Amino acid sequence: MRASEYKFLPTEEEEQTMLFSWVSMQKHTYPELDLLFHIPNEGKRTEQTGARLKAAGLSSGVPDICLPVAKCGYNALFIELKRQKGGTLSANQKQWLEKLLKAGNLAVRCNGFEEAKNVLIKYIKGEIYGSSTIGKSKISEKGCRKVQAAD
Numbered sequence: 817m818r819a820s821e822y823k824f825l826p827t828e829e830e831e832q833t834m835l836f837s838w839v840s841m842q843k844h845t846y847p848e849l850d851l852l853f854h855i856p857n858e859g860k861r862t863e864q865t866g867a868r869l870k871a872a873g874l875s876s877g878v879p880d881i882c883l884p885v886a887k888c889g890y891n892a893l894f895i896e897l898k899r900q901k902g903g904t905l906s907a908n909q910k911q912w913l914e915k916l917l918k919a920g921n922l923a924v925r926c927n928g929f930e931e932a933k934n935v936l937i938k939y940i941k942g943e944i945y946g947s948s949t950i951g952k953s954k955i956s957e958k959g960c961r962k963v964q965a966a967d
Contacts, residue, residue: 826928828899832880834929835897839936846940848885855882877908879916879923883936888944890922895935900928 826834832854839849857878879894886892894916896909905913905925916923922939926932938944 825899825901828897828903831899831929831932832897835881835932838929838933846937848883848940849936851885852881852883852936854880875912877906877910877912879909879912881932883939885940887939888922888942890939890944891920892922893936893939894921894923895932896923896925897932898925898927903927 836852836854839852843849855878857874857876857880879896881895881897883893883895894913896905896913898904909925913923913925922944924935926935935944
């Protein structure tokens with residue numbers, strides 16, 4: 817790759833930081849965003865800390881972000897945020913998205929800040945329906961972004 821072809825690719829943490837920066841500036845427009853929160857479920861831990869957190873309810877694969885607001889016939893919105901390119905869902909993450917979906921929530925994987933922002937806006941405005949398309953994301957009949965086998 818030539819230097820002229822290099823494009824900065826934010827990390828997952830940077831994508832999430834950009835999203836929450838945008839959220840803090842948009843709460844006046846979308847008051848529901850005041851309820852948006854991050855579920856700190858990632859990160860490297862010592863074996864002892866991991867065991868202690870697991871005993872306290874930590875569960876592998878829980879999505880990164882939750883908006884506990886009912887819209888579009890869903891109880892809440894859960895977002896598993898990945899980088900724009902290169903992020904993959906673990907088996908546990910796929911299972912959690914499916915479980916949350918079956919429980920009446922919208923549970924999606926978003927690639928990057930822009931896609932997550934668009935999902936939030938459409939969800940809050942009530943514009944997500946059975947077969948919606950959000951950016952490059954397809955929301956299936958069940959309301960969950962279709963997960964490719966390559967994820």
